[in-house]
């Protein structure tokens with residue numbers, strides 16, 4: 001048989017495979033989410049997320065040191081406050097949990113890039129991402145509060161803010177508020193295409209942010225839609241987002257790939273809690289090779305077109321590939 005094209009020629013040895021490899025996962029791609037909570041002397045593992053903890057601030061230093069030593073460039077902070085009310089007051093207080101965490105991390109590790117999640121769900125009694133009135137999540141009334149939260153994070157020293165509430169106009173409201181305070185150089189990473197996903201389950205345990213009534217489908221996106229995701233991303237860019245995000249990642253690789261083709265902006269993908277827990281659970285049963293499965297999954301997110309990956313696997317991956 002006379003074959004002229006033999007693709008196997010380029011797979012013959014580790015060296016040639018390395019030379020023609022198209023996608024390489026790098027520690028620089030990783031953003032590690034960290035949960036901080038009120039109180040003291042608490043470092044509690046989240047039952048549905050093995051290896052992920054909620055820290056009080058006095059317990060946070062070893063975690064920050066580890067992230068630094070592993071070479072992970074950035075973290076994103078989520079806060080669990082001491083009290084919740086209807087207006088998310090604890091989310092924008094000068095000495096709120098996130099603001100204090102930002103100050104501490106910037107003191108411990110000035111070069112670590114600190115991103116803050118800007119939302120209301122952990123801080124409101126209703127557990128929704130915006131202000132609630134008569135059983136409805138109000139859009140425009142929520143924008144002012146989201147802007148206040150973002151400004152308070154940046155005043156504490158945050159390097160970038162990431163609005164995740166899926167309120168229309170949230171990026172614009174935050175951009176204008178930051179600029180008015182003189183923070184014109186602080187970038188915004190929009191949770192642009194954030195779906196109403198069942199994969200957030202373990203996160204809600206971790207952040208105590210489950211809604212008290214209804215669900216989030218009046219503001220988060222309907223999972224079957226992809227064209228709408230393009231509109232959401234386009235809007236965020238128009239409103240001033242510097243980085244756009246698709247969340248979750250693995251069930252939405254097609255969204256990442258389409259966004260990559262259309263938009264010449266950095267794309268982040270959030271490899272969410274449920275995606276993490278599925279792998280950890282199967283690994284604990286001995287049913288899969290955790291390292292190989294994790295690296296294959298994260299590589300698929302990058303191959304789809306993501307530049308940045310927010311992932312609870314960040315420390316594991318940095319250990320494996322660093």
Ligand SMILES: [Zn+2]
Nearest residue numbers: 119120121129
């Ligand atoms: Zn939220």
